[in-house]
Amino acid sequence: MKIKYVLLASSMMLSAASFAQKDELKTLKKLYAKEKLSVADISEYKSAVNKVSGMSGLAEPDQVYTNFYKGMTPLLELDGISGNSPADLQLMAKSLTPAKINELAKGLNGVLEYEKKTGKKVYTDDVNETIMSFKPMMVNYGIVLNQASKFKEAAQIFEAIYNLDPSDASNLYNASILAMQAQDFDGALKYLYELKKINYSGEGTNYYAVNKASGAEETFATDADRKQSIKLGLHEKPRDEKVPSKRGEIYKNIASILVHQGKVEEAKAAINDAKQANPGDTSLLLAEANIYLDAKDYVGYKRVITEVLAKDPNDADLLFNLGVISTTSGDLEEAKKYYKKAIEVNPNYFNAYNNLGALMLQGEDKMVKEMNSLGTTPKDNKRFEELKTKRNKMYSDALPYFEKALQIDPKEPNIKAILLNAYQVLDMDVKYKALKAQK
Structure with missing residues (x-):
C-alpha cells in the first residue's frame, strides 16, 4: 500500500507539473502572438519563461518551444529600435551578448529542426522572418565593436550570428579575421578549422545598383532582387563585382598561426590537405609560399612562387613579392629584376x-x-x-x-x-x- 501510495502521489505531482507547464506555455504563446508587447506584457513573458524553464520532465515539443520562447526574450526589448543612438547601443550591448545570441540560435534552430521533422509548421516562417529581421542589427553591432577595437568581443558576436544562421558562413569568416586581430589565435583556429570543414570559399558575385532617390550605390542579395528593383524604377546602373575565393587565405591563416605556434610541419600538412581537396587552386600555392615566408625559408618561398608564376607569368603582385623576398635575402640585383618586371606588367x-x-x-x-x-x-x-x-x-x-x-x-x-x-x-x-x- 505504501509503495502504491508513493507512486500515486508522484503521479499526481507530475500531472500538476504538466498542467503548470501547459498554462505557462499557453501564456507565452498568447503573448508571442501579440503585434506589440507592453512593458507589463514583457514582464509577464519573462516570468512565464522563468517558470517553465525551471520545470523538469518536459515532453520534446514542450522543451523545443520552451527553448524557443526563452531564446526570443532578449529580442522583445530590441523590437523597434534603430541601433543608432547611444541608448540603443547600450541596450544592444546588454541584449546581444554572444551567450544570448547563442541561446537564441539554439531556440530558433531547434524549432526549425523539430517542425521539419514533424512536418507541422507552427513557427517556421516566424523564425525565418526573425533571423532576417534581426541579423542585420546583430551584424551592425559586431561592426560597432570592431570600430571600437573590441576585436575579440566582435569575433564572438559574429560566431554567434553564424550559429544563428549557418547558411551564411561569411560571419564565421569575419569572426576568424577579428580573432586574429585580437591575437586570439586559439579562437581564430577554431573558426578557421570550421571554415575548412565546411569547405567555405566565399566566392561569388556582389550585385550593385544606384538608388535613384539618393544617388548612392547599394548592394543586393541576389541578381533577381536587383532586377525587380530596377523594374520598379527604384534603381539604375547595375554593376557586378566578382568576389574571389577566400579559401587560400583561410588556409594561409591556419598555416600562419601554426607557424607562429612553432608547428611548421602541421602548417605544411594543412596546406597539402587543402591542395589535394582543391587541385588547381592557385591561392593555396600562395598560402604554401606564405608558410615558407613566415618560417623565413626564402629558398622554399621562391620555389613555390616560381611555380605559381609558371602558371601566370603576368601576375604583378607575385613579381613584386619576389622582389621583396629577394631584398630581404640580400639579393638586390634579383630584387630590381622582379620590381621592373612588375612594372612591365603594371606600369602604374x-x-x-x-x-x-x-x-x-x-x-x-x-x-x-x-x-x-x-x-x-x-x-x-x-x-x-x-x-x-x-x-x-x-x-x-x-x-x-x-x-x-x-x-x-x-x-x-x-x-x-x-x-x-x-x-x-x-x-x-x-x-x-x-x-x-x-x-
Missing part, C-alpha cells in the same frame, strides 16, 4: 616604383653616418667628397622611380618627403621649391 604599380627607389638608396644611412663622423684633415676631406659623389649617384638613380611614384599618387606624404630631401641633396632648387609649394 606604385609600390614597385617606391621599392625600386628605396633599393637605390640601400646603405645611404651608413654613408651619412660616416660622412658626419669625418674630421677636416685632407684625408677626411677626400673621403667626404668620395662619399658625397657616391651618395649623389644613388639619389640620381632613385629619383626617376620616386618621381613616378608621386605622379601615380600625388597625395602620398612619404614620397613627397623623400623627393624634397633628394632635391636638396642634388641641389635641385627649382624642383625643390615647386614641390614644396604644392599642397
Whole structure:
C-alpha cells in the first residue's frame, strides 16, 4: 500500500507539473502572438519563461518551444529600435551578448529542426522572418565593436550570428579575421578549422545598383532582387563585382598561426590537405609560399612562387613579392629584376616604383653616418667628397622611380618627403621649391 501510495502521489505531482507547464506555455504563446508587447506584457513573458524553464520532465515539443520562447526574450526589448543612438547601443550591448545570441540560435534552430521533422509548421516562417529581421542589427553591432577595437568581443558576436544562421558562413569568416586581430589565435583556429570543414570559399558575385532617390550605390542579395528593383524604377546602373575565393587565405591563416605556434610541419600538412581537396587552386600555392615566408625559408618561398608564376607569368603582385623576398635575402640585383618586371606588367604599380627607389638608396644611412663622423684633415676631406659623389649617384638613380611614384599618387606624404630631401641633396632648387609649394 505504501509503495502504491508513493507512486500515486508522484503521479499526481507530475500531472500538476504538466498542467503548470501547459498554462505557462499557453501564456507565452498568447503573448508571442501579440503585434506589440507592453512593458507589463514583457514582464509577464519573462516570468512565464522563468517558470517553465525551471520545470523538469518536459515532453520534446514542450522543451523545443520552451527553448524557443526563452531564446526570443532578449529580442522583445530590441523590437523597434534603430541601433543608432547611444541608448540603443547600450541596450544592444546588454541584449546581444554572444551567450544570448547563442541561446537564441539554439531556440530558433531547434524549432526549425523539430517542425521539419514533424512536418507541422507552427513557427517556421516566424523564425525565418526573425533571423532576417534581426541579423542585420546583430551584424551592425559586431561592426560597432570592431570600430571600437573590441576585436575579440566582435569575433564572438559574429560566431554567434553564424550559429544563428549557418547558411551564411561569411560571419564565421569575419569572426576568424577579428580573432586574429585580437591575437586570439586559439579562437581564430577554431573558426578557421570550421571554415575548412565546411569547405567555405566565399566566392561569388556582389550585385550593385544606384538608388535613384539618393544617388548612392547599394548592394543586393541576389541578381533577381536587383532586377525587380530596377523594374520598379527604384534603381539604375547595375554593376557586378566578382568576389574571389577566400579559401587560400583561410588556409594561409591556419598555416600562419601554426607557424607562429612553432608547428611548421602541421602548417605544411594543412596546406597539402587543402591542395589535394582543391587541385588547381592557385591561392593555396600562395598560402604554401606564405608558410615558407613566415618560417623565413626564402629558398622554399621562391620555389613555390616560381611555380605559381609558371602558371601566370603576368601576375604583378607575385613579381613584386619576389622582389621583396629577394631584398630581404640580400639579393638586390634579383630584387630590381622582379620590381621592373612588375612594372612591365603594371606600369602604374606604385609600390614597385617606391621599392625600386628605396633599393637605390640601400646603405645611404651608413654613408651619412660616416660622412658626419669625418674630421677636416685632407684625408677626411677626400673621403667626404668620395662619399658625397657616391651618395649623389644613388639619389640620381632613385629619383626617376620616386618621381613616378608621386605622379601615380600625388597625395602620398612619404614620397613627397623623400623627393624634397633628394632635391636638396642634388641641389635641385627649382624642383625643390615647386614641390614644396604644392599642397
